[in-house]
Amino acid sequence: MSSNQQSDNVLSLRGISKTFGAVAALTDIDLDVAAGQVVAIVGDNGAGKSTLVKILSGVHPPDSGKIVFDSKTVEIPTPAAAHRLGIATVFQDLALCENLNVIQNLFLGQELRPLRLNDVAMETRSWDLLRQLSAKIPSVRVPVASLSGGQRQTVAIARSLLGDPKVIILDEPTAALGVAQTAEVLNLVERLRERGLGVIMISHNMADVKAVADTVAVLRLGRNNGVFDVNDVSPEDIIAAITGATDNAVSQRQARRKEGLSS
Amino acid sequence: MSTTVKSTATDRQDERLRSQEGLRGAISDVVERARGGDLGVIPVVVGLIVIWSVLQILNPVFLSSANLVNLTLESAAVGVIALGIVCVLLVGEIDLSVGSVSGLSSAVLAVLFVSQGLPVWVAILASVLMGAVVGWVYAQLYNRFGVPSFVISMAGLLAFLGLQLYVLGSKGSINLPFDSGLVNFAQLAFVPDWLSYTFAVVAAVWLFVSGYLHASERRRAGLSSKTTSMLAIRSAALLVVLAFVVWYLGQTRGIGWMFMLFVGMVLVMHYLLSRTKWGRSVYAVGGNVEAARRAGINVKAVYTSVFVLCSSFAAVGGILAAARLAAANQSSGGGDINLNAIAAAVIGGTSLFGGRGSAFGALLGIIVIQSISSGLTLLNLDSSIRFVVTGAVLLLAVVVDSIARKSRTSHGRA
Structure with missing residues (x-):
């Protein structure tokens, strides 16, 4: 890796380890995220994806290893520290208040003018943000309960952008979504990349990963199991890296197909 | 294309939005919202019209000016207590001890003011402070040990009733002097x-x-x-x-000035709840505690503020009730005051499930409750029937709340 490439990285992890009691959840994890790059983290259940997200968002501190953010070695002891650094996390459950409207949710906890809320400025800023994301939300004055899953994901992502983060972590952003809504969220990820953010996307869905990611980092049993350029890798290779075996249903079918074609 | 964008307001550009402007737009908006289960104050206004019509037919004195003046004066004390209940209901909790706390507050006021001869403002301040401390203790129990609020306040209900009896002593009743400013304020001002x-x-x-x-x-x-x-x-x-x-x-x-005081408190609470960061966080905690916590809201502080407010309002209600009665006795804060305050908040559109309601709900709700009480008294019905009717109205209000919640869910507005 050249030194030039190093300096492009907005976030670098080196040798991150974390144990919970007798279980080594993460061992010697390395990860690089550049500005304007989408890194997909894939891995089986228990591979350590969530632990990695929690370390980056300040929920758990790592036991050892180095986090370099913006070419400075940093520590992320609390969620607030992550927020201050410019690492925003959108958790899978989104954490929106259904009884509040879109503006109220976007600015929750960081309202403008605490003693006499500045509704107008907050509404204008909400529209700016949603327009930048080309979000398809008809009105920001409706309670979040009336929005679709994709729209809620949009609101959650827009909220994480309010603090002008440099890195945004999306935890399974398309897990509960339908076809159209998944496309909407993937568009959004593209939009984040265009804005020059580093995006870390946890996903189980190979199609999504192939669609938007630049780099795929595979975790297996808490260790790095390969970092691939998404253009050079087939879904089968990724699945092989995830499961740690080349012999599985997907590769077998692939092999049968190839045989069928050649014969 | 660009001209249409320019002429349309930023929040009206989505083509899916049906244009709703002017008076007709405003009315159809209200109808639409109500259909979706976002009832707001509609049930209480409808309920008030029905109740007033029935009671007026049964007894023509009911809607007379004199009776309505009485009604406003009677509603102030419990209304203030209901205002506190609105706050705790908004975060999805409950305080069942407001009656006892108001009774204790009456007793403390009377003992300090009459028996100890302290200045009236000292007695008032001490009573309110006592209420605030009660709320703070509830909040500590809730935040630290996670005891459900209805259990904490049920224990408080009994404990503070006992404390009230103890404070009042063997006489059991202390009269406030009629020529004092406090009684004058509540009865004649x-x-x-x-x-x-x-x-x-x-x-x-x-x-x-x-x-x-x-x-x-x-x-x-x-x-x-x-x-x-x-x-x-x-x-x-x-x-x-x-x-x-x-x-x-x-x-x-x-x-009455006492009613004006109540209305003033409603307006202040309305501002705090709807226009400040604190109010927003109250609704957020009632809607989704975890989301509020992750948004950086100090959830424990919100619970503390709400419990303290509720008990303090209960204490103020107790002071007003003592002033109105010109006495504090063993039955101050007893009987149906507890349930009336909760019923007023719920009838006023505050959801028992948290996150929904407004300060004005307390005002409208208490007028409904007090109307029933006053109307039935005018009909010379004794309290047995009054209790049954008030209970039925409370049940009806909760049923309406639950149906509205279901309707919101099915209309995607929950």
Whole structure:
């Protein structure tokens, strides 16, 4: 890796380890995220994806290893520290208040003018943000309960952008979504990349990963199991890296197909 | 294309939005919202009309000016308690001990003021402080040990009733002197007619001016806004209603200062709940605690503030009740006060499930409760029937709340 490439990285992890009691959840994890790059983290259940997200968002501190953010070695002891650094996390459950409207949710906890809320400025800023994301939300004055899953994901992502983060972590952003809504969220990820953010996307869905990611980092049993350029890798290779075996249903079918074609 | 974008407000550009402007738009908006289960104050207004019509038919004295003046005075004390209940219900909790706390507050006031001979303001301050401490203790128990609030406050209900009896001592009843300012304030102090009309005009003008400033700020920011004529209609309507109320109540004694105090508290709470960061966090905690916590809201502080407010309002209610009665006795804060306060909050549209409701709900709710109570008293029915009817109305209000919640879920507004 050249030194030039190093300096492009907005976030670098080196040798991150974390144990919970007798279980080594993460061992010697390395990860690089550049500005304007989408890194997909894939891995089986228990591979350590969530632990990695929690370390980056300040929920758990790592036991050892180095986090370099913006070419400075940093520590992320609390969620607030992550927020201050410019690492925003959108958790899978989104954490929106259904009884509040879109503006109220976007600015929750960081309202403008605490003693006499500045509704107008907050509404204008909400529209700016949603327009930048080309979000398809008809009105920001409706309670979040009336929005679709994709729209809620949009609101959650827009909220994480309010603090002008440099890195945004999306935890399974398309897990509960339908076809159209998944496309909407993937568009959004593209939009984040265009804005020059580093995006870390946890996903189980190979199609999504192939669609938007630049780099795929595979975790297996808490260790790095390969970092691939998404253009050079087939879904089968990724699945092989995830499961740690080349012999599985997907590769077998692939092999049968190839045989069928050649014969 | 660009011209249409320019001429449309930022928040009206989505093609899926049906244009809803002017008076007709405003009305159809309300109908639409109600159908979706976002009932707001509609049930309580409808309920009030029904109850008033029935009681007026049963007894023509009911809607007389004298009776309505009485009704407003009677509703102030429990109304203030209901205001506190609204706060705890908004975060999805409950305080069942407000009756006992108000009774204890009455007793503390009477003992300090009459038996100990302290100045009245010291006695009032001590009573309110006592209420605040009670709320703080509840909040500590809730935050630290996670005891459900209904259990904490149920224990408080009994404990503070006991404390009230202890404070009152063997006599069991302490009369407040009739010539004291406190009793005078609660029983004889009425707002002069000219001042009442001034209040009405100020309220209407203020509504118009603040609405106008807000609308022009929105226009400058390129957002849709209410038209000036709409604002004028709204203010004029408010003026007519308020002026009529002032005129009708002015036929006899007019509007009591105690009721004005209650209305003032409602307005202050309305502002705090709807226009401040604190109010937003109260609704957020009631809607989704985990989301509020992750948004950086100090959830424990919100719970603490709400419990302290509720018990303090209960103490203020107790003071007003003692002043109105000119006495504190063993039954102060007892009987149906507890349930009436909770019923008033719920009838006023505050959801028992948290996150929904408003300060005005307490005002409207207590007027409904007090109307029933006053109407049944006028009919010479004894308290057995009054209890049954109030219980039934509370049940009805909770049923309406639950149905509205279901409707919101099915209309995607939950």
